[in-house]
Amino acid sequence: MTPTLYDLRTRDPDIRPSPYCWLAKFALLHKGLDFETVPLRFTEKKNYPDPDYGKLPMLDDDGELVRDSATIVAHLERKYRTRPLTATAGEAAAAEFYRAWLGAVLFPALVPLTLIKVHDLLDEEDADYFRTTREKRLGKRLEDLAGDPAAPARMEAALATLAAPLEKHRFLGGDSANLCDYIVFGPLMWRRTVTHEAPYKTPSAVEAWSGRMLDLFDGYGRKAKSAA
Amino acid sequence: MTPTLYDLRTRDPDIRPSPYCWLAKFALLHKGLDFETVPLRFTEKKNYPDPDYGKLPMLDDDGELVRDSATIVAHLERKYRTRPLTATAGEAAAAEFYRAWLGAVLFPALVPLTLIKVHDLLDEEDADYFRTTREKRLGKRLEDLAGDPAAPARMEAALATLAAPLEKHRFLGGDSANLCDYIVFGPLMWRRTVTHEAPYKTPSAVEAWSGRMLDLFDGYGRKAKSAA
Numbered sequence: 290m291t292p293t294l295y296d297l298r299t300r301d302p303d304i305r306p307s308p309y310c311w312l313a314k315f316a317l318l319h320k321g322l323d324f325e326t327v328p329l330r331f332t333e334k335k336n337y338p339d340p341d342y343g344k345l346p347m348l349d350d351d352g353e354l355v356r357d358s359a360t361i362v363a364h365l366e367r368k369y370r371t372r373p374l375t376a377t378a379g380e381a382a383a384a385e386f387y388r389a390w391l392g393a394v395l396f397p398a399l400v401p402l403t404l405i406k407v408h409d410l411l412d413e414e415d416a417d418y419f420r421t422t423r424e425k426r427l428g429k430r431l432e433d434l435a436g437d438p439a440a441p442a443r444m445e446a447a448l449a450t451l452a453a454p455l456e457k458h459r460f461l462g463g464d465s466a467n468l469c470d471y472i473v474f475g476p477l478m479w480r481r482t483v484t485h486e487a488p489y490k491t492p493s494a495v496e497a498w499s500g501r502m503l504d505l506f507d508g509y510g511r512k513a514k515s516a517a
Numbered sequence: 518m519t520p521t522l523y524d525l526r527t528r529d530p531d532i533r534p535s536p537y538c539w540l541a542k543f544a545l546l547h548k549g550l551d552f553e554t555v556p557l558r559f560t561e562k563k564n565y566p567d568p569d570y571g572k573l574p575m576l577d578d579d580g581e582l583v584r585d586s587a588t589i590v591a592h593l594e595r596k597y598r599t600r601p602l603t604a605t606a607g608e609a610a611a612a613e614f615y616r617a618w619l620g621a622v623l624f625p626a627l628v629p630l631t632l633i634k635v636h637d638l639l640d641e642e643d644a645d646y647f648r649t650t651r652e653k654r655l656g657k658r659l660e661d662l663a664g665d666p667a668a669p670a671r672m673e674a675a676l677a678t679l680a681a682p683l684e685k686h687r688f689l690g691g692d693s694a695n696l697c698d699y700i701v702f703g704p705l706m707w708r709r710t711v712t713h714e715a716p717y718k719t720p721s722a723v724e725a726w727s728g729r730m731l732d733l734f735d736g737y738g739r740k741a742k743s744a745a
Contacts, residue, residue: 380608382689393678
């Protein structure tokens with residue numbers, strides 16, 4: 290049976306911003322698997338394969354339900370051994386470091402610039418839910434976050450760190466993309482699907498890498514519908 | 518001819534804090550090379566093999582003089598192909614990322630807590646030089662930097678990111694140490710040689726890894742003389 294990925298959607302079912310769903314999609318593509326996606330709203334948790342867990346992505350792989358992007362990646366790596374997502378334990382350790390850096394540096398830099406854009410693409414019930422949960426977590430109104438004058442500089446500092454490996458290598462994975470690339474590119478797809486406007490300066494090595502990431506898998510990322 | 522590493526010393530010639538010299542020493546050890554070190558003061562640049570370049574480490578490898586830790590690493594990797602410092606291009610890319618993260622996050626967190634300790638171990642002429650150059654670069658007195666109340670929290674945040682790969686792997690290199698480990702451990706040896714007092718909390722995964730790093734190469738790091 291074709292694996293099915295349950296993917297977060299906006300008002301437009303073809304605009305799918307979730308960075309964690311993007312990681313899962315890139316991991317499925319890397320493995321060369323045919324898969325289907327089912328677009329679901331934030332608030333229709335009753336239609337999620339596990340309503341109580343209540344978060345996407347979830348993957349139904351031949352009847353086995355896998356929750357959470359990191360667990361989906363581990364599941365795919367264990368079950369489909371050809372085309373490994375990381376070729377060595379050193380690369381797997383690096384992927385964990387990139388993931389932690391994302392949480393500590395890249396996401397906090399990107400969140401103020403992006404949440405309001407996501408919000409504006411949701412239908413009314415989802416928009417209310419999204420605003421309430423995010424404002425409670427972050428302690429600020431989405432509009433105030435969006436106006437944070439320090440956010441572009443934080444994003445530029447994060448991207449300058451990311452540029453270092455990309456000045457010498459085509460991908461974070463070296464000559465070809467690996468899990469490190471998919472982990473880091475998820476948040477950039479998140480931003481891209483909701484706007485093409487970037488208030489921060491992107492170093493040319495990161496820009497060129499983004500282009501290569503969008504071209505992968507027959508242009509899967511580039512073809513993805515965006516709000517721009 | 519045995520390679521010779523020119524290494525920065527303190528008043529005590531056996532206390533050698535420089536994080537970049539530590540990277541070079543670990544790279545030489547990893548390659549299994551016999552090497553000698555020559556301890557030199559900050560201000561005796563006339564005795565450096567290239568006085569005009571004026572910075573250490575420098576490596577004299579059979580008459581070829583190599584300047585700067587990153588260039589020394591690249592030189593060793595090219596010349597001594599057994600025991601590679603990185604096994605794949607993905608690991609080499611990760612090393613570049615760790616190096617950039619060090620500059621952006623770990624070093625800025627560690628500098629305020631460490632500079633005054635290095636200073637206090639230098640003889641008078643070196644101490645004056647060290648204070649003048651560092652205070653000019655950072656725009657603050659070493660004593661004021663040392664009192665920065667935000668420094669321990671910044672260090673703890675940096676170490677929390679570093680803990681992520683080490684919770685799943687013995688080394689940043691995976692099952693054994695690679696260039697990523699040596700790059701990141703340099704600054705921690707820098708701190709260790711000048712004091713055993715750590716005002717920040719170290720996550721247990723980082724603590725355990727530090728112990729493994731100190732044990733490598735017959736306990737080379739652990740045996741290194743420190744001020745404590």
